[in-house]
Structures are given as structure tokens and as C-alpha cells.
Amino acid sequence: MAPEPVDRTTTAARVLPDSRLAGGELVPVPKPPASDDDELRVGDVDGWGRSERVRAIARRLYDPLYRRWFRVEWEGLEHVPKEGGALLVGNHAGAIPSDAPVIMHGIETELGRPLYGLADNLFRLVPVVGTLWSRTGGVPAHPDNAYRLLHDEQQLALVFPEGTKGTGKHVSERYQLRRFGRGGFVEIAMRAGVPIVPLAIVGNEEAMPIVYKSGRLAKMLNIPYFPVTANQFVFGPMLGLVLPFPAKFRIKVLPPVHFDAAPNQERYNRSVVIEHSDRIRESIQNAVYDLLRERKSIWAG
Amino acid sequence: MRILLTGLGTYFGSKLAQVLERERSVELVVGLDTREPVLPLEHTEYVKADSSFSILERIVTATRVDTVLHTHLVVDSTQASGRALHEANVIGTMNLLAAAGAAGSTVRKVVMKSSTLGYGANYTDPYFFREGTARSRAPRTRVERSLLEVGSIVGDFAEDNPHVTVTMLAFANILGEHLGSPIARMLRLPVVPEILGFDPRLQFVHEDDTIGALVYATLHDVAGVYNVAGEGTMPWSEVCSIVGKRRVPLPPFLTGLAVEPLRAARLVDIPPEILALLRYGRGVDTSRYREAGFRYQYTTAGAVDAFAQGLRLQSTVGRREYRYERDVENFFRHSPAVVRDRS
Numbered sequence: 001m002a003p004e005p006v007d008r009t010t011t012a013a014r015v016l017p018d019s020r021l022a023g024g025e026l027v028p029v030p031k032p033p034a035s036d037d038d039e040l041r042v043g044d045v046d047g048w049g050r051s052e053r054v055r056a057i058a059r060r061l062y063d064p065l066y067r068r069w070f071r072v073e074w075e076g077l078e079h080v081p082k083e084g085g086a087l088l089v090g091n092h093a094g095a096i097p098s099d100a101p102v103i104m105h106g107i108e109t110e111l112g113r114p115l116y117g118l119a120d121n122l123f124r125l126v127p128v129v130g131t132l133w134s135r136t137g138g139v140p141a142h143p144d145n146a147y148r149l150l151h152d153e154q155q156l157a158l159v160f161p162e163g164t165k166g167t168g169k170h171v172s173e174r175y176q177l178r179r180f181g182r183g184g185f186v187e188i189a190m191r192a193g194v195p196i197v198p199l200a201i202v203g204n205e206e207a208m209p210i211v212y213k214s215g216r217l218a219k220m221l222n223i224p225y226f227p228v229t230a231n232q233f234v235f236g237p238m239l240g241l242v243l244p245f246p247a248k249f250r251i252k253v254l255p256p257v258h259f260d261a262a263p264n265q266e267r268y269n270r271s272v273v274i275e276h277s278d279r280i281r282e283s284i285q286n287a288v289y290d291l292l293r294e295r296k297s298i299w300a301g
Numbered sequence: 302m303r304i305l306l307t308g309l310g311t312y313f314g315s316k317l318a319q320v321l322e323r324e325r326s327v328e329l330v331v332g333l334d335t336r337e338p339v340l341p342l343e344h345t346e347y348v349k350a351d352s353s354f355s356i357l358e359r360i361v362t363a364t365r366v367d368t369v370l371h372t373h374l375v376v377d378s379t380q381a382s383g384r385a386l387h388e389a390n391v392i393g394t395m396n397l398l399a400a401a402g403a404a405g406s407t408v409r410k411v412v413m414k415s416s417t418l419g420y421g422a423n424y425t426d427p428y429f430f431r432e433g434t435a436r437s438r439a440p441r442t443r444v445e446r447s448l449l450e451v452g453s454i455v456g457d458f459a460e461d462n463p464h465v466t467v468t469m470l471a472f473a474n475i476l477g478e479h480l481g482s483p484i485a486r487m488l489r490l491p492v493v494p495e496i497l498g499f500d501p502r503l504q505f506v507h508e509d510d511t512i513g514a515l516v517y518a519t520l521h522d523v524a525g526v527y528n529v530a531g532e533g534t535m536p537w538s539e540v541c542s543i544v545g546k547r548r549v550p551l552p553p554f555l556t557g558l559a560v561e562p563l564r565a566a567r568l569v570d571i572p573p574e575i576l577a578l579l580r581y582g583r584g585v586d587t588s589r590y591r592e593a594g595f596r597y598q599y600t601t602a603g604a605v606d607a608f609a610q611g612l613r614l615q616s617t618v619g620r621r622e623y624r625y626e627r628d629v630e631n632f633f634r635h636s637p638a639v640v641r642d643r644s
Binding site: 041042048049122126127130142143145 | 424426427428431434496497498499500533534535536538542543553581584602603605606
């Protein structure tokens with residue numbers, strides 16, 4: 001793993017024409033101590049199941065999708081800390097959401113820092129998929145995992161507090177943010193003593209809109225929702241479940257939210273947590289509306 | 302320090318006795334087991350006892366031990382029937398602690414060797430269990446249930462006997478060349494089973510660190526529960542390739558059914574708790590015992606590497622075992638002909 005110094009400063013509203021780091025190695029972040037037995041290892045899978053080698057391949061494969069298909073544009077990337085832990089929080093959408101891989105790809109190639117994506121532990125049940133998900137930086141969204149990532153290892157983690165309520169929305173409800181869980185993400189950030197960086201994402205809704213939902217089938221299959229997507233009408237029933245539309249992605253990074261609560265507490269005042277959670281949700285919702293006001297075309301931006 | 306040690310007939314028990322009898326502060330080691338010691342011992346006294354330790358109170362009173370080291374918990378469910386396992390773990394611990402806590406008992410310290418198996422392995426688990434973390438699902442196997450029960454018995458004992466230092470060490474999967482845990486047995490096979498599509502994170506502790514951790518708890522006062530495991534986790538595929546073994550996939554569905562013929566044919570016995578581990582893996586947070594002052598010699602990678610080296614040696618020279626000869630041992634211990642000079 002050759003450390004490649006990244007000294008590029010990211011400016012607001014810049015397009016990413018070149019991604020030198022895409023497909024290459026990331027700048028290695030300091031690992032927790034006592035891993036000096038590294039020369040005994042033959043693989044590079046870390047304690048979270050993430051492998052930088054697998055990530056590098058994933059980035060190489062995903063890069064065309066990121067740059068040519070979604071033509072992702074960032075705004076305010078300087079708000080993402082270059083070192084230290086931070087919890088990235090965004091709005092979630094699309095039957096099979098593209099926002100998570102887009103953000104992970106963008107942050108890793110732009111900032112040269114790994115980003116761990118906290119997600120539903122249901123992934124772990126699926127053979128092959130679960131392993132690949134884990135190797136590419138997916139981590140079950142357990143409070144202990146989030147705390148260890150953010151506090152002990154000072155990493156970046158990404159979470160979508162809406163969860164499947166966000167991705168399971170009907171197309172008619174697009175960009176109407178759902179409840180942000182019970183504010184657990186605020187509590188984790190407070191406990192870990194790290195800031196929350198809110199992200200407003202536009203394009204994720206149109207990449208794979210749900211036009212019909214079958215509650216009965218979802219119940220039968222024991223999955224959160226059973227979608228029929230617009231993509232399936234265009235690309236066919238199978239391909240339509242995996243191939244998103246080339247909607248233009250714009251991501252606006254809002255200024256980090258710091259908390260003045262003492263870290264490492266067992267519990268935090270519920271009303272303070274809920275208030276912060278609501279305020280962050282509100283700020284993301286407003287930023288999404290701003291982006292939609294500026295957007296002239298779903299496909300061209 | 303006068304020590305009562307259970308499980309002397311296992312490699313750990315014998316090795317532990319060997320290390321402890323060399324300690325200057327240790328006056329006496331009395332070892333209990335149904336089986337004879339597996340290593341030569343200089344002056345440890347061996348008492349043959351049934352696994353539920355019914356004669357324990359008499360021994361404690363007679364020898365006036367101040368420290369009880371309980372290494373006899375059965376965590377390998379392939380080695381005992383469900384009933385024997387319950388008997389050894391739950392009833393054995395109950396009797397042991399009853400004797401240690403009896404009126405007039407001289408016991409001031411109890412050290413337990415337990416396992417991280419008690420945390421289970423499930424898809425809803427956190428990646429690193431802390432000492433206080435509860436299981437995310439109720440236990441299904443007998444060995445896990447018995448370990449949880451032992452945990453609560455020990456907790457009650459510690460609460461009722463504040464004058465006794467109670468230490469419970471939860472060991473991750475132990476690897477070492479002297480040892481036959483289910484994982485180690487799988488790694489000794491010509492090809493190693495895996496569950497198709499799953500590559501779990503596993504954590505190991507080297508057998509020397511296991512001994513070291515138990516000795517540390519015996520010689521220092523560290524009350525409470527501690528995870529003991531090498532730093533870091535490693536995917537099963539990597540463990541197999543360091544050991545130099547090919548993997549054969551088991552089907553991801555109905556896996557329990559698929560291993561049944563393997564067990565019947567006596568090829569390999571993978572109990573359900575190990576199948577869960579091969580699917581979801583397990584990691585534990587090890588900072589607490591390190592903060593209590595214990596220093597590891599091996600990380601997880603180091604333990605796997607040492608195990609691989611041991612396998613390579615054994616593939617050339619075979620496994621050497623010590624056979625306990627009662628008369629010879631008695632001669633060395635009690636005959637006036639033997640010159641005993643410990644200082």
C-alpha cells in the first residue's frame with residue numbers, strides 16, 4: 001500500500017473531471033495500535049471486513065457509473081473533515097438506493113479517506129452479497145459499531161437515518177424526508193464526541209423510482225418493501241431491479257454540526273437528542289428543496 | 302499462595318500447574334480432574350474427582366487453599382454429551398463455588414476460564430462484543446446455555462462474597478499446536494470446510510496467552526469479567542490460506558443437515574455453535590484486560606501463524622504426548638531419594 005499524499009483542496013461546486021485516486025490505493029489512515037503483525041497477514045481485510053484491495057477494484061468498476069452515468073457534482077466538500085471521526089448523514093431514496101455507493105465513492109476518491117457505510121444488518125444474511133457488501137465497506141448499523149468506528153478509530157461513517165422508510169417511498173412522495181428514526185444517530189455522535197456532517201442529495205429519487213408497492217409480497221418474503229420500479233418498465237423486470245436511470249446527482253455538504261454534550265455518557269437527554277435530530281432533518285430537507293429549485297432538468301441538472 | 306486447580310487433566314490445566322508450581326509465591330497446587338495430568342509435574346498434587354466436584358468442600362477444608370482456578374468448563378460440545386456438559390459446567394461450578402463460599406472457607410480468590418461462545422454469533426450482533434454486551438438472540442445450543450448459566454452463578458457468587466476476588470476470563474477461539482478445539486480440528490483436516498458465500502471475521506488467542514492470562518489473574522487482583530483475545534480479526538479464508546489449506550464449501554442453506562453425514566462418517570463434527578461462527582463470525586473488544594495490565598504475546602494473526610508453524614512441525618515429526626505414570630510421578634513427588642531443592 002503506497003501512501004499517496006493528497007493535497008488537493010476541494011472547492012465548492014466543482015465537478016470531478018479527473019479522479020486520480022479512483023481505482024488506486026487510498027491514503028492509509030492510522031490504524032489502531034498492536035497491528036504490527038501485519039507482515040504475517042496475506043489479506044488486507046480490516047476489523048470491519050473492509051478490504052482496501054476489493055474497494056480499489058470496486059472503485060475502478062464504479063467510476064464510469066459515478067462520472068458518466070450519474071455525473072455526480074459536489075458542493076461544500078470542504079465541510080467533510082480531513083481527519084478525525086465524523087458521522088455523515090443524508091437523505092435516502094431509490095428502490096435499490098444509489099446514494100450510498102455514490103457518496104462512498106466520492107468521499108474516498110476526493111478526500112482519500114475510507115468511508116464506512118452503516119446499513120441494515122439484513123445484508124449479512126445473504127450469501128456472497130453479504131461478504132461483498134462487507135468487503136466494500138458496509139458495516140451493520142449497530143450503535144456499538146458506530147461508536148467504535150467514530151470514537152476509537154476516528155473514521156468517517158455514513159448513515160441514512162430514514163432507513164428503509166426513505167428508500168421504500170412511492171414516487172409521488174419523492175424528496176419528502178421521512179422521520180429520522182428515533183434520533184439514535186445524534187446520540188451516537190454525541191457519545192463518540194464527533195460532529196455530524198449533513199448531506200442533501202438530489203438525483204437519488206429519480207435513479208430508481210418506485211411506482212407500485214406490494215405490501216403482501218413484502219410480508220410474504222419478509223423484506224421491508226416489494227417494489228415495482230419505473231426502471232423495470234424501461235429495462236425489463238430483471239435488469240430494471242439493478243440498473244438505475246442516469247439521473248444527475250448533486251450532493252450538497254452542509255456545515256458540520258458540533259455538539260456541546262460531554263462524550264462517553266451512558267445516556268443523553270431525549271429532548272435534546274430529538275431536537276438536534278429534527279433540526280438536522282430540517283436543514284437537509286431545506287437544502288434538498290434549494291437544490292430542487294436550482295435544478296432545471298432531472299437528467300442534465 | 303495455596304491453589305486449587307480444576308481441569309488438571311486437560312492441556313491447559315497441566316500447563317497452568319506447571320507454570321504456577323514454578324512461581325515463588327505459590328506454596329501448593331492441588332489439581333482435580335477425572336483424567337490424569339498430561340504433562341510432567343514436579344510437586345502438584347493430583348486428586349481424581351468426578352466432574353461435578355462433590356468432594357470439593359472436604360478438599361478445600363483439608364488443604365486450606367486460598368485460590369481456586371476453575372479451568373474445567375467444557376466449551377467444546379463435541380467432546381461431551383449434552384447431559385455431561387451440563388453436569389460439568391453448571392453443576393460443577395455450583396459445587397465448586399458452594400465449597401469456596403462455605404462458612405470458614407479460606408478461599409479469597411476465584412478465577413474462571415470461560416469462553417466468548419457465550420456471546421453467540423448472529424447477524425444482529427455488534428462486531429466487537431464488550432464485556433457487558435448481552436447476546437442479541439437467546440442461546441439455542443446446550444453449551445451456550447450452560448455458559449450463560451455459569452455466568453449468572455458466578456455473578457451471584459461474587460455479589461454474595463465481596464471478600465472474594467472473582468475473575469472470569471472469556472477466551473476467544475484458542476489456537477495452539479497442543480490443542481484440539483473444533484476450529485483447530487477443522488484446520489487440521491486435509492481440506493477445511495467453509496459455508497458457501499460467507500467469509501466471517503474470526504478472532505483467536507494463542508494457547509500461551511491463554512496460560513498467561515490465567516496466571517496473570519491468579520497472581521494479580523483483577524475482579525470482574527474480561528475478554529481475552531488476540532488483537533484484530535481475520536477472515537476465515539485468510540486463516541485457511543495462512544495454514545495452507547484448501548477450502549470446501551458447505552451449502553449456505555440447510556447447513557446443519559449437510560454436516561450430519563460428515564459427522565456420521567466421523568470425518569468432522571461441526572457443532573451448531575461453530576456453524577454459526579463460520580457464518581457470522583465474532584469479534585470481542587479486548588481493551589479491558591489490557592487496561593488491567595495484561596500484555597499479550599500474540600495478535601490474532603500471530604496466533605494463526607504460530608498454529609500454522611506447529612502444524613508444519615507436526616506434519617514432519619508427529620504429535621508427541623506425555624503419558625502420566627502414577628508410580629513414577631509418586632516416586633518423584635514423595636520418595637526421600639529425590640533431592641528437592643526449590644530455592
